[in-house]
Amino acid sequence: MECKRKKEWPESNDSNRPTTFPDEVLERVLSLLKSHKDRSSVSLVCKDWYNAERWSRSHVFIGNCYSVSPEILTRRFPNIRSVTLKGKPRFSDFNLVPPNWGADIHSWLLVFAKKYPLLQELKLKRMTVTDESFEFLSLSFPNFKVLSLLSCDGFSTDGLAAIATNCKNLTELDIQENGIDDKNGNWLSCFPESFTSLEVLNFANLHSDVNFDALERLVSRCKSFKTLKVNKSITLEQLQRLLVHAPQLVELGTGIFSQELTAQQYSELETAFNNCKNIHTLSGLWTATAQFLPVLYRACANLTFLNLSYSTLDGDDLAKLLVHCPNLRRLWVLDTVEDKGLEAVGSYCPLLEELRVFPADPYDQDVVHGVTEAGFIAVSGGCPRLHYVLYFCHQMTNAAVATVVQNCPDFTHFRLCIMNPHQPDYLTDEPMDEAFGAVVKTCTKLQRLAVSGLLTDLTFEYIGKYAKNLETLSVAFAGNSDWGMQCVLEGCPKLRKLEIRDSPFGNAALLSGLEKYESMRSLWMSDCNVTMNGARLLAKEMPRLNVEVIKEEGINNSKADKIYVYRSVAGPRRDAPPFVFTL
Amino acid sequence: MSVPEEQDYVGLTELPSMEKGSDKFSQRSNGTTGLNLKATELRLGLPGSESPERDVAGAGKSAVVCGAKRGFSDTINGVSAKWALSGNGGSETSLGKDSMPNSPKPLLHEKKQPQISAVPPKEQVVGWPPIRSFRKNSMASNPQKNGDDEAEAEAKGGCLYVKVSMDGAPYLRKVDLKNFTSYRLLSSALEKMFRCFTISQCGSHGISSHDNLSESRLKDLLHGSEYVLTYEDKDGDWMLVGDVPWEMFTASCKRLRIMKSSEAIGLAPRAMEKCKSRN
Numbered sequence: 001m002e003c004k005r006k007k008e009w010p011e012s013n014d015s016n017r018p019t020t021f022p023d024e025v026l027e028r029v030l031s032l033l034k035s036h037k038d039r040s041s042v043s044l045v046c047k048d049w050y051n052a053e054r055w056s057r058s059h060v061f062i063g064n065c066y067s068v069s070p071e072i073l074t075r076r077f078p079n080i081r082s083v084t085l086k087g088k089p090r091f092s093d094f095n096l097v098p099p100n101w102g103a104d105i106h107s108w109l110l111v112f113a114k115k116y117p118l119l120q121e122l123k124l125k126r127m128t129v130t131d132e133s134f135e136f137l138s139l140s141f142p143n144f145k146v147l148s149l150l151s152c153d154g155f156s157t158d159g160l161a162a163i164a165t166n167c168k169n170l171t172e173l174d175i176q177e178n179g180i181d182d183k184n185g186n187w188l189s190c191f192p193e194s195f196t197s198l199e200v201l202n203f204a205n206l207h208s209d210v211n212f213d214a215l216e217r218l219v220s221r222c223k224s225f226k227t228l229k230v231n232k233s234i235t236l237e238q239l240q241r242l243l244v245h246a247p248q249l250v251e252l253g254t255g256i257f258s259q260e261l262t263a264q265q266y267s268e269l270e271t272a273f274n275n276c277k278n279i280h281t282l283s284g285l286w287t288a289t290a291q292f293l294p295v296l297y298r299a300c301a302n303l304t305f306l307n308l309s310y311s312t313l314d315g316d317d318l319a320k321l322l323v324h325c326p327n328l329r330r331l332w333v334l335d336t337v338e339d340k341g342l343e344a345v346g347s348y349c350p351l352l353e354e355l356r357v358f359p360a361d362p363y364d365q366d367v368v369h370g371v372t373e374a375g376f377i378a379v380s381g382g383c384p385r386l387h388y389v390l391y392f393c394h395q396m397t398n399a400a401v402a403t404v405v406q407n408c409p410d411f412t413h414f415r416l417c418i419m420n421p422h423q424p425d426y427l428t429d430e431p432m433d434e435a436f437g438a439v440v441k442t443c444t445k446l447q448r449l450a451v452s453g454l455l456t457d458l459t460f461e462y463i464g465k466y467a468k469n470l471e472t473l474s475v476a477f478a479g480n481s482d483w484g485m486q487c488v489l490e491g492c493p494k495l496r497k498l499e500i501r502d503s504p505f506g507n508a509a510l511l512s513g514l515e516k517y518e519s520m521r522s523l524w525m526s527d528c529n530v531t532m533n534g535a536r537l538l539a540k541e542m543p544r545l546n547v548e549v550i551k552e553e554g555i556n557n558s559k560a561d562k563i564y565v566y567r568s569v570a571g572p573r574r575d576a577p578p579f580v581f582t583l
Numbered sequence: 584m585s586v587p588e589e590q591d592y593v594g595l596t597e598l599p600s601m602e603k604g605s606d607k608f609s610q611r612s613n614g615t616t617g618l619n620l621k622a623t624e625l626r627l628g629l630p631g632s633e634s635p636e637r638d639v640a641g642a643g644k645s646a647v648v649c650g651a652k653r654g655f656s657d658t659i660n661g662v663s664a665k666w667a668l669s670g671n672g673g674s675e676t677s678l679g680k681d682s683m684p685n686s687p688k689p690l691l692h693e694k695k696q697p698q699i700s701a702v703p704p705k706e707q708v709v710g711w712p713p714i715r716s717f718r719k720n721s722m723a724s725n726p727q728k729n730g731d732d733e734a735e736a737e738a739k740g741g742c743l744y745v746k747v748s749m750d751g752a753p754y755l756r757k758v759d760l761k762n763f764t765s766y767r768l769l770s771s772a773l774e775k776m777f778r779c780f781t782i783s784q785c786g787s788h789g790i791s792s793h794d795n796l797s798e799s800r801l802k803d804l805l806h807g808s809e810y811v812l813t814y815e816d817k818d819g820d821w822m823l824v825g826d827v828p829w830e831m832f833t834a835s836c837k838r839l840r841i842m843k844s845s846e847a848i849g850l851a852p853r854a855m856e857k858c859k860s861r862n
Contacts, residue, residue: 094710151715177717179764205717207761310721360722362712363828392712419712476711502708 023052031056058082063521065103065127066546069570070111082121082146083112089524089564090474091499092126093151096526096562098550100577104128104154106136107575113140121146121172128152134159138166145197146172153179157187157208164190171224172200185210185233191218198222202229204253204284209233220245229253232286236261236269243272252276254284257292257311266295273299283307290317297324305330308337309358315340322348330354335370335392342375346382354388355379362392362419373400380407387445388413395426396453401435411443415450421477421502424454431455437462440470450474460484464491475500485509489516499524507534510563514538517545522566530560532583538565539583546572547583716764719830743833749777749841750810760833766825773812777841814839 021029030053033039043053059082062068074080087103089096105127112119119141129152137144144167157180163173164187185208191198198218203210210233219225225246230239234255243249261269276299288311300306303325308318309332318333318341328349333341335357345352357371373396380386386408396418405411416435424431432453440446440462447469451459455478463470464487471494479485485505488495489512497520506529517523532549539547550562572582743760756776763769812824816835824832824839 091710093715094713095716096710151717177715179716181762205721309718358714358718359712362714362719363831392714417712421708421711474713476713501710 023048023055026052027056031058034059036061055079059121060084062086064566064568065108066570066573067521067566067568070108072569074111074115078115080116081119082123083108083116083119084123084125085127086125087127087152089499089522090126090497091501091524091526096501098552098577098579099153100128101550101580102128102573102575102577104130104133104575106130106133109133109136109140117141118143120144121148123148124152125150126152128154129159130154131156131159131162135162135166138162141167143169145169146174146200148172148174148176149178150176151178156181157183157185157206161187161190164188165192168192168195169197170195171197172227173198174200174202174227175205176202177205180206182207184208188218189214193217193221196221196223199224200227200251201225202227202253204229204231206231207233212238216241216245225249227251227281229283230255232256235259236292237265240265240269240272243276247272247275248278249276250278251281252279252283253307254282255286257285257288259292270295270298277302279303281305281307283310285311287311288313288317290320293317293321296321300324301327303328307332309334309356312336312360313341314338315342315344319344319348325349326351328352330388332356332358334358334360336360337371338369339372339375339378342371343378346378346380349383351385352379352383353385355383355386356388356390357392358390359392359419370394373397376400377403377407380404384408385410387411390415390417390450392417392419394419395423396432396435397425397427398430398432398434398438399425399427401432402438405438405442409442410445411439412445413448414439414443414446415448415474416452417450418453421452422454423452431458433458433462437466440466444469446470448472451478452476453478456480457484457487460487464488467492469494471495472497473499475503477502479503479505482506482509482512486512489513496521498522500526500528502527504529506530507537510534510538511541514541517542517565518567520567522564524562524564525560526562530563531558532560533558535560535563536583544568548573548576549581549583550579551581552579719828720764720833722830743836745814745836745838747773747776747839747841750843750846752777758839760836763829765829766832769824770812773839773841809844811842811844812839813842 026049030039030042030049033042036059039053039057043050054076055078057077058079060073060077060080061084062073063086065085065087085105085108087105088101091097092101103126105124106129113136117140120143122137122144123146129149134155137147147163147167147170155178160173160175163170185206188203188210191214195218199222201218208231210231212234215230215234216238219228219242226249228242228246228249229251230242230253232255234242236255236257236259239254243252273295279299280302282296282300282303282305285308288308300321301324304327306325306328312334313321313336315337318337322328322344326348329351331345331349331352331354333356337357342357345355357375359370371391371393373393376391376393376396377400380403384407387410389411390413393416396416401416405414418432425435432451433456435453436449436451436455436459439449444466446467449463449467449470449472451474457480460479461484463473470492473488473492473495475498482505485500485503486509488498489509495516499522501524505525510525510530511534513523535547535549539545544567546564546566546568548564549560550564551560573580576582744757745760746755746757748755758769758772758776760769763772813821814824814832814836815838816822817837821840827835
């Protein structure tokens with residue numbers, strides 16, 4: 001039963017007053033709005049619309065869990081069914097944030113249990129969740145349907161067991177890359193035999209063995225299964241049996257993709273794949289070898305997203321596979337495919353929109369392979385619709401990047417990671433300024449940029465001057481002086497997230513953004529030149545910002561090693577651990 | 584962390600130069616490419632010390648420091664939890680060290696040549712390259728096709744049990760390295776595990792200036808002078824724990840040994856001094 005508010009129909013005989021919709025109509029219309037940006041705009045029109053919007057909103061997205069409190073949230077939006085919450089700063093993914101920093105979901109759950117008893121969906125990113133929280137969740141929300149976790153920590157597979165046991169209406173359990181204590185696979189066996197509603201199950205990133213019989217029974221009795229991503233413990237033979245039960249799958253993540261199979265088993269596997277006519281997304285494929293990839297060929301006809309980022313394929317094997325994937329829009333690979341593999345991408349995947357190349361061995365000092373600028377150019381030449389790239393490489397040139405963006409001017413997300421900090425153009429020895437200059441000048445729709453290599457302030461001058469749609473910028477080991485950061489803060493009107501590490505920007509740069517930070521979600525600076533005094537000054541001048549400095553205990557000096565600045569209507573954190581200093 | 588005194592593990596505040604040997608001997612083939620052999624030569628340096636002529640990142644903007652050897656305590660206690668890799672010898676001239684590029688960067692490698700021979704050994708920085716821990720761990724336990732212990736890793740179903748021995752203890756223990764994600768966690772677990780063996784040895788060293796016994800004494804013992812944590816790697820060499828990134832360590836560690844410092848050549852007296860000076 002939805003909460004309904006009562007409002008008198010405005011009595012008005014004044015013919016000058018414009019007709020207003022009844023609230024019910026307005027709410028109905030607004031309930032069709034899905035985008036939270038649109039909804040934000042709508043809520044600013046007038047008080048009536050603000051109220052209609054808040055009553056009709058069922059999904060809320062909170063990009064920084066400390067920007068608002070659960071009390072404020074539930075007061076404004078009474079009818080929420082779905083919550084997306086993001087917690088820690090992104091650099092926590094790379095161990096730059098000490099453990100026990102915060103972003104604990106529990107205080108939110110307590111409030112939700114009272115105010116949103118009909119909550120259905122919870123999607124968490126970089127939050128800390130304990131097993132107790134999972135248990136509480138599973139018992140507090142009888143309609144709970146969707147749980148999605150990415151980059152979260154603090155829990156074990158016991159928490160998943162509570163979810164499986166108690167959530168009778170669960171449709172989606174999506175455990176992506178997390179810092180989970182993977183004790184065992186028993187949680188999967190906790191789904192009751194009467195439970196049939198599951199549609200999405202992703203446990204690809206758990207290591208422990210699960211009971212295959214339990215999994216098979218689960219898949220066969222849940223008739224609406226559309227996404228199944230299993231983990232490495234599932235063999236090819238077992239996969240075949242699962243596919244027979246669920247040929248309607250749209251997204252499939254395989255287990256180990258090699259095994260000793262008889263000819264008949266191989267043929268059965270191939271048949272099972274051939275019967276899956278709806279597969280759009282394929283992932284897993286651990287230790288996939290050339291011998292087994294052919295079973296996929298027919299199933300790849302409609303493939304739009306292929307995630308090979310855990311497969312150490314080489315270029316030839318990739319090429320043979322890609323011939324069968326003409327409709328590919330998104331491709332994730334390891335750099336073991338090398339430039340040759342990327343040439344194949346350019347040749348066979350003309351519709352490609354997104355490419356991510358991850359390093360297989362980022363720390364190996366003897367790496368001679370991986371991908372280079374040649375591969376990058378090859379892809380751009382064959383894939384003019386490319387607009388999202390994440391590219392880890394050991395070498396790059398300014399000219400190559402200029403060519404790439406000339407071929408693909410529509411980049412919205414350009415994330416280039418030259419893995420040696422401060423590395424110049426390896427052919428000319430110049431800084432990589434012109435590369436990123438070309439990117440921002442040519443790609444006018446650019447929303448997200450990550451820079452790397454040897455960069456001077458010139459790069460940031462370019463960014464400030466040209467990147468007018470830029471929303472997210474990641475900087476590491478770059479720049480010469482405060483001027484660089486100032487250029488960005490002054491020049492990028494749509495900037496929302498700025499994260500900087502190990503760069504020589506100090507107090508002057510920090511303080512030049514005084515006016516800016518309230519229009520941004522957050523600023524992160526670590527191992528730069530900011531001091532405690534600078535941070536304190538910022539905090540003093542801008543009371544509506546939370547200015548937090550992370551300092552390891554016992555260190556008593558004037559440096560603000562890690563500073564995190566964000567806007568908030570909830571005031572300073574009340575749960576900050578001792579190493580977080582709120583200024 | 585940018586002020587030298589914070590970087591205890593680097594030993595910038597430690598006694599300088601030529602002291603007696605450290606545990607860590609570079610047993611891999613040293614940089615025969617001609618790059619900075621100094622970094623790899625057998626030095627008689629205290630863990631945590633460095634020779635005067637080494638040019639250390641005093642500015643300390645980046646977390647990367649090179650060349651210094653250090654004891655377990657220093658390594659684990661990394662105040663900023665940052666790791667300096669000195670595996671193949673850090674190179675003073677290599678990149679990443681100086682994150683204030685006001686001066687032109689040194690030529691890192693020869694032009695137009697494949698990376699191998701020309702690039703100096705890479706130094707590694709916390710959180711760089713920016714890859715999620717999960718992915719790093721997965722790749723570490725999912726070696727490339729030519730990895731021969733792949734089957735081993737798979738068969739164990741995601742466990743990495745290794746024996747842990749402690750000098751003087753009557754029996755060994757086993758730990759699952761997959762239960763830990765960092766050296767610090769491993770260190771605490773080992774402390775707890777071997778507490779019973781070391782309490783009786785707290786004795787009268789007078790190292791600790793803490794008032795309470797047991798845990799802090801034990802920490803001092805493990806983190807201070809008494810013991811060093813070493814491991815045997817795939818090649819059969821005994822290495823100092825803490826040098827390489829965690830994932831690399833778990834991929835190559837075969838067994839652990841908590842070694843008495845005195846077993847390591849002439850370490851104890853200096854190590855105690857060092858401990859006192861830190862307290």
